[in-house]
Amino acid sequence: MKTIYLVPHAHYDVVWAMTKEDYVNIHKKLLRQALEMIHKSDFKFIIEQTHLLEQVESDDPQLFSEIESAILDGQIEIVDGEYLMPDPMIPAEEVLVREILIGKMYCKDKFGIEVPVAWMSDGFGLNAQLPQIYKKSGYKWLAFRRGLPKSIGMRASEFQWEGIDGTRIPAHWMPLGYRAGLDLSKWDESYSKLEKLATTQNILMPCGSGGMLIQEDIPKAVENWNNSNRKARMVIATPREFFEAVQEEGEPSTVFRGELYSSELEDIFPDVVSSRISLKLAIRECEDLIKSIEKAAALAYLQGNRYPQGRLADSWRKMLFLAFHDVMPSCGIDEIYDEAWQYVSDIKKMASSFYHSAVNSLPMDQVPGIGIMVFNPHSWKITDWVEVDLRLGTGWSKEPGVYFNEKEVVSEARDIERWDDGSIQHAKLGFVATVPPLGYRIYEVRPASKQFKSKKIKIKENDVSTRFFDLRIDPDTGIIEVFDKEGSEILKGNEVVIDAELGDLYFHKSYLDQCIGSESGEGIRFGAFKPQEPRIEKGPLRTVISFTNSYHCLRWPYYLTDKFESILHRHNTLDIVKRVIVYNDIPRIDFFTELDSRQSHIRVRLRFDTCMAAPVYTRETQFGAIELPHARTMEEGVKMPSLTWLSAEDGERGLAFLSKGVPINEVRGGEIYCTLLRSVSVLSADGVSGPLIPTPGALELGKHTYYYSVYPHKGDWRSARVPREAYRFGEGLVGFQVDRLATPREYETFRLQPDNLIVSAVKKAESEEALILRFFETDGQACRAKLRTPPNIRSVSTVNLLEEEIKDENNILFRKSNLELDVRPFEIVTLKMLF
Template identity: 25%
Template sequence: MSQPYRVILYHHTHWDREWWATMQDFRIRLVELIDELLDSLEADPEFRCFLLDGQTIVLKDYLEIRPENQERLLGHIRSNRIQCGPWYILPDEFLVSAEAHIRNLWLGEKMAEKLGFTNQDIGYIPDTFGHISQMPQILQGFGIDNALLWRGTGGPAETFKQEFLWQAPDGSRVLTYWFPDGYYVVDFLHFDNPLKTYEETYGRVRRSLERFAARATTSNLLMPYGGDHRLTDKRMPRLIKQMNEDLNDYAQFEFGTTKAFMDAVKAAGPKLEVRHGELRGFGEDLPHVLPGVLSARLYLKQLNFHGQASLEKYAEPFSALAWRAGKRYESSLLWTSWELLIQNHPHDSICGCSIDQVHREMLPRFDQSKQIAEIVTEKSVQHLNARIDTSGLADGEEAVVVHNPLAWTRTDTACVWFLRSRGIHPRTYVLRDEEGREVPFQAEDAEGRVPMTDQWFYTNVRFTAQEVPPLGYRTYRLAVREKPQDDKMTYWNAIMPSAKFKGSERTTDLLIGAGVLENRFLKVEAQPDGSLKVTDKASGRVYEGLNVFEDGGDAGDTYNYAYPLNDMVLRSDRSARAHVSVVDSGYASATLRIDLDWELPRAITGDRLNRSADYVPFRVATYVTLASESKRIDVRTEWDNTVQDHRLRALFPLGSPAAVSHAESHFDVVERPVAIAETGHGWPETFVPQKPQQGFVSVNAVGKGLTVANKGLPEFEVLDDGHTTVALTLLRAVGWLSREDTLVRQGGAGPQSPTPDAQCPGRHAVEYSLIPHEGDWLEAKAYEQAYEYMTPFYGSVTGRHEGEKAWKEGFLSLEGDHTLLLSTCKKAERSDALVLRFWNTAKKETSARVRLTERPEEVRLVNLKEEPAPEGELELMDDGSFLLQAGGAQVITVQILFPKQAAAAGDIRQKGGE
């Protein structure tokens, strides 16, 4: 070394908004911290700066208590003595959606705009439990070309350097810094303690620097000073001077920022290794990933799924369509809903690894967010319905409007609720399409809250809606029959021979038999052991042993699943008694109920080494639904969790060995090996075969494929058992926030606090869907079936009125053999433009011709921050369509201006130019 290292020391706190204490408990500590910080900055000009974590919600939480200090606080942020952002909250990356990450960064931006400062452009994600593959592309979409992280990667100092280039599947790269010792560094804490020796003070700092230097690619070193909920250290200017006097032969310290460090590394221009995609590694030298958070308190993940879907798939796109039809776009309401939801996305919140009270307080936020989204959706749909010309309805007829939030024409089951007092039944009512053809339907009692009503009891009318246009709707008419049908008639079709009016007349392709459901695509048979046998009629391939349940002990905590030393794993097909019944029958869909009477060990033993010998009843009820014209089998499983310390999974064997699985992640479908290369014996955290997913996981071999979609069940494992069995986690019940006596992790991950709510007692219901297909998920476009399952039609009712819209219309179509998925449809944040975002599900280039019902005047590519992209404006064809091209795994965002908006935008640009 020809000259001393330049050490940029940044003083910081990492602020978990809620974790081992409640949000209000931590907020009081936060107020004390910022009060002290402001005093320190004003008392000592040499107390250069402080990183108030990478999130802006700390400003909101502080200023609600100390509004009188707003200008003091903002003055220091504007002068770069306090850094914060760019996030609104520091999220878990795997457990929330890609669009939630984008909205999170947008909320951080909006907070900065509201308060009048600029966020730091640093990709600060120091403590998330692993990192998604597309985070570099998301950061670059907000103009952030760097990342600072810790968990999920690492290695020996000889081969793993602290600076590298992290590349997303689309090729986007960010300069990345890996914290060799983590972000929690308190080496200076004991400097003024007379009981500490030189080796415990200066020596400790030097040893840290030597570890950093062994991994450095330049002469610049970054040293964090701070940790979780730590206050400021007013001694820092003096301590830095002392360090510079003592260690001047090795290093020169300066009080600085993470931004200054990253700029210094860039300026040095080192040759850096490129690391690709998902960072979720386990190894001898790697920090804990804590993967059990994928399945801790799964009820939170389910609530989050429905909250995200309510916003992304319904409230935002329907609001955008209603806005194009003349309605006010309720931006503030939508952002309020997003804010409530994202306040549940910090890594200690959505992960389920906090004290019980924290997670109880999350439930109202989920509820309130979804309430807003549902009301905004319903109001938008009512506005759209009012534009349809239903003046041709006869007296007493109603228009039933089915809305499709997806970007392709689809046929699927539609559901519409009517007041039960109406007495709607296929014997007395008739449903017809716009051409007057009768559409078979079925009716059942339903109960629940409907937005903007005070009613509770309803009739759910269910039917197969054919060929509903993309981002569009199809209208049907419901009327009282002139003459009721024979009251002896049954409204379903039987597989076995049946008498007249008793299921004999073939009405749809759906047939029902003894433990059997069948349509023109699939045959589903309930087996005596409670499992399912599915035949794909197009290929003739058979899938057996589906939906068997496996239950094993769990001696872990909310951070890590851990098997007891002497585990006892039970399977329902070997130890439960099955009973099969038909509980729903009709022309649109039919459902089998499979009841399993099972017994499971009550808990683990006091020494946590075994499952107890005390068995208790455990009944599992599975509802298996097949719909007319459907290529998937929808499953709902319910149980009362009467036992503790266990993990319940559903098993889906492909039936042939496969090398890899494919699971939807964030703007990506990630391929992972099935086989386990190394178990991690002796590592700080053993290798974990359970993997994260968003909407689906898929396996295939010798042309036979199986995709399992889910609603809020983010953990799966593919068993290397010769059958390629997908194991979907339905429940993980544990009683401790963290423990230090598990077999799978060295040390604790948090306080050793009991968390009885994490045992998840009481009623549970989970939902998933089975999609058999030929070839792999991409060849079969199984992702479309998965999205249709996760995004049902939106059924609604309107009356007779004039309007300018036809009975069937779509807003958007994508033409061509493409692999694009629509991710968002919304109004632009800073203009009267429409924003559409797509992502390429494939790793190779694709293109589609985009055609809108409303002719655009200008189409421009923008980044995720909705700023003009370098590629600029897209060419419009004579018919108003435009070509959208995307590289492999690329996210494409377009901003569309329509004639009046384009003229206004042109005026603005012209004035700006003048």
């Protein structure tokens, strides 16, 4: 006889359609109700996220004590056990690891338990490295709701999910979602659907919903089912009991490899990547800040300084709130984002104070003077552009310059502000810094002694020529064209396209079969762009092409526009400032775009033409990369979330699009679309994805700033080292002013080779005096890693993502600051170092 495992639950949204306080109070009520039912019957219940338990522990110690007893008695099971259930697709890789680490540490510290079931009941898809992340975090099984394609979901609810590195985890897809058993009167109907897809005699039937009251008649309904039903026996159970029963019948034979990001069976809401874009950009900045700060703090700790564990732990918890699956996708009510913005502000303030006090932690000789400390958060030497705000004392009559080892470094000073006596008070000073791996270099600031000029970039009218490529800007549209040195066009675009937006926080919808307007002239006839003449400024290190444009809803005349030029422009609703930056010696094109929008219910995107007939697209996923389905990209196009890079290539050359949070979220044929904003005013317009609640804060009116880059390259993304270029651009060099100069002027800690390895974290261990270093393989190619360590590292061992020691499967060899170990394709490696 088959067995139905009925799992009572209440999905916990820390925020969504109500506030944090609302949801905590609701769930405390539900937990009291569950405990009362447990005391009366064989009822069982599950809790998903430890943030809720922390809140209960703080607010109601008596209730927490009762929950603790029920957990230890096996009547309440913690599933997933993350601090908060994150969006699995958008956050940075380390953020996903910390959600698990902090949550599971809490479970072990408070209850002494392991959490074997990953329970992704409401994530909008699952990234392709989660099997490895889950297995290296101690999970044995996965239950999830969204993202499975029909190729599996139409025939099996249990299967083996294989990640891009080859790791497999037994998985259960919830065919009826987490509400399968919610309506007790429809258990027969639910059973018949679930039974057809079950691959064993065991059927999982979740019974609950988000914040839903527990039905007190569940135990009686189960009793009635068992008395009247001969098809299957029903038990009130936990997910662990279900998976253990499935495991007794053997591993599932069906295997699915890759990313679980399909809307065929359940919505994954790809348009959430562009909802509340200003918040997403700020969160991405915070991710990069906290990762870099943590690395810098760990290196200072390695030198004998106190590690700011409390401050970093507080910042990480705020970061994990920002990564929650209704915060980062930005699909909640306006009120909840006040807290999100406060957390963004707190992380930025912490970063600023940390960097400005960093020089005090250097155990070296220090002398007075103004300097610029540049920190490299990566494990290879980086040469790149750095720009620092300098606050100068009185008496600076000459422009500031940059020096290293008594030699003046080429620099550019701009935005100079002066005191009343004419001396310089403030300036932005930019230069190309070279900084050793996971280390720093200190440059001295003194009055400039030379005037530098560039001979490497040539300008003729609206054409700019560098040693890497040639650019042309159309003065009427602001659209750029890029050519290689053989004269072949390799890129066209940076074109603003305005669409109508009648959707909501989950979906883009338009009432037009065309755009409202584009810089190339498409759109409804009444409106038009009004461009200004481009300006090209050549400096000693880089050249900046500036273009200003504005969209007007009405032009006159608006008939026969091919024959008559516009004479009048009225109702200006969108101002655009673009800067395109090319460098003497850096082979990429940087873009800086500002929008000032006064128009609601529009979508603004950038369009790029790759100038390739049938490009193959590869994009970054957490700790790796995946290739997009070629047939779909060529036919209907593909919408997807993006992290820091997306590469298009045709077998001979490629274009890598690098981003600091700008969603590169649609490819169609040879065109790439980056969404700059979506202006919507309701949470859910259809009342299906959520309630129809006004969200005027999601109209995204006002000013927005975007940074992104294009890196043209020969060959494929692997040979061009695109992941490294993306990390160099995204989580790049950090420069800040210091008021003392240290000797020696540069310091190096860890150097990792070969080039297909990237360090994602360096931190103090959570529970002992040790250093944790995590890196991953980027290209899907096995290698022998070589890590040069500081001389005070005395032992190295491999640990899992929970920082627990594991059997060495990497053939570690460590001798006199030189570590070697084997790394499998797309492997995540975590090392513990004693010093």
